Amino acid sequence: MEIEQLREELRRHEHLYYVLDSPEITDAEYDKLMRELKKLEDADPSLITPDSPTQRVGGAPREGFTKLPHSSPMLSLDNALNEGELRDFDRRVRELLGDEPFQYVAELKLDGLSMATHYDGGQLELALTRGDGATGEDVTPNARTIRSLPLKTTELTPFEARGEVIISNKAFQRLNEDREEEGLPRYANPRNSAAGSLRMLDPQVTAARQLDYYAYFYLTNGQPGAPSHSEALAKLSRLGFKVNPAHRVCPDVESLLDFIREYEAQRETLPYEIDGVVAKVDSIDQQNRLGWTAKFPRWAIAFKYAARQAETIVEKIDVQVGRTGALTPVAHLKPVSVSGVTVSRSTLHNEDEIARLGLAEGDTVVVERSGDVIPKVVKVIAEGADRKLFTMPTACPVCQGKVVRPEGEVIWRCVNVNCPARLKNSVRHFASRNVMDITGLGKELVDQVVDKGLVKSIADIYELKAEDLAALERMGQKSAERVMAGIAKSKTLPLPRVINGLGIPFVGERTGQILADHFGSLDAIRSADEPSLQQAEEVGPKVSQSILRFFEDEHNKALVDRLAAAGLTLTHQKVDRSGGPLAGLTFVITGTLPTLSRDEAKALIENAGGKVSGSVSKKTSYLVAGEEAGSKLDKAKELNIPILDEAALQSKIA
């Protein structure tokens, strides 16, 4: 295939996947096309163009950001905090327009940060953050890593798109879990994390954060470039931008209110955070006549939803020790419901955060949830009668060992590598379902085997004996044998899981897979130097240094040697599944299947080359439905998508 044709094909698939959320090919097929393109470009680097799909991450970290002026100010919106204020806004618009007919466009107010992107000759030339509204920061290399932002479009005359950079709830939660494991403070909300991620000096870090971008303004020379807002949205969509499908033309304030109520009810189920609804007068001519106040447009307003907050009491503050030895203070709350989710604990990050809040045990606080299942204490509203001030322990609460707070860090860490808390958390992680899947080796049993000294290192798991286990509390011969069987089975699990199980900071399931695919064995990973580690997809300085540091440690070297001796799977054959029986097909799974869990069904499909997606669309090939299938089944029937039960799925694979 011609190189440009190949690029066009890849762009089309990126658009299908990241913008329209309805892929036509499997990830493996996509990767294959990408590798082909890379090969051609490597063979003759003069063929590389800046809009090539291979060029999303390029360039080294920078020293700082350049400030540049916006083509016209990027202002924000006035707020309506309730129905009355929205009606006031509507009345003002009607008065100013006389009796002229007009309509609104309602769209979701995504909780992210706004960004302007400039295109010339169909190429992305510049991306600026909002900054102070008059000037923004040049974040072009970072923005290029956002897969839903086109690097190339068909509109050749210069134009500008403005929109919102966001992080999905899923990516946000994953990011916070990683940070917690690293002992880094969690991001308070998706918006902060999106902003922090976009403004990384190293674009590789931005790339790993999986940001998303929704466009909502189309401008030429700093002015609206279409006769109406709705036509601008349609134009952006035609040019390949992601435009939120959740927008609607509303003829009056009543239908705006309907839209607002509808999406408030759906708020919990959306894959990203919204903090309200934006209403804009559709016609640009009318927008121009309505004009601006000193700060805001008179033709638009942001209706804000109430924050998802509740009041409760902090009953106790204790300190947990994580896998990396980080000491994290945790607030135990009197259970309270925050928009339907019961919360009873909240991380307090570190001692500085507690001081900032002025928080003590017994205080009444406001907790808030945003994008995350774990809520955050926002402020103290009443001090408890016999409040107990919190102080960070001077020794590890678990092993009584030394704790240190390295200079420049906010986190105290237990330095004892053999600290039982670190060990217990490491063993629990290793044995967990998504890692080495050792059935029966849950929290309680881990506590016992560590406390009894049977397990002093992850490798000791493979030296446990059935009779040792059977003698433990709440264990018997039968359960001991079940655990032994789980341990034996774990030896057959593939290398990516073992890598994940080692608990190397910044190396989880996904990176484990990438490293295994790239290097083919744990030995090769272990002996790789920094430049060769960075040859692997998505591996930047942070990850490579973490891997090097891990394998330099004598305990870790010994651990890996012992795991090899125990017979774990430490080599890896990259599987090309594009020839599998389900290659090219997309499945959605719903309801409870008779024998397979959701994860097992997914693995089965993926191993056969199929793709599993979360939502039913025209591009879904089959719906796999079990007991108590709900709306997905209805949708599939509506779209005439064939429905399979578990047995039918199994026979398709066989």
Ligand code: IVH
């Ligand atoms: S229109 C002058 N539309 O909310 C018009 N903004 O206070 C300004 N936002 O800074 C923006 N979703 O960061 C607009 N659909 C949407 C939006 C949106 C989120 C953010 C944006 C802006 C703030 C408005």
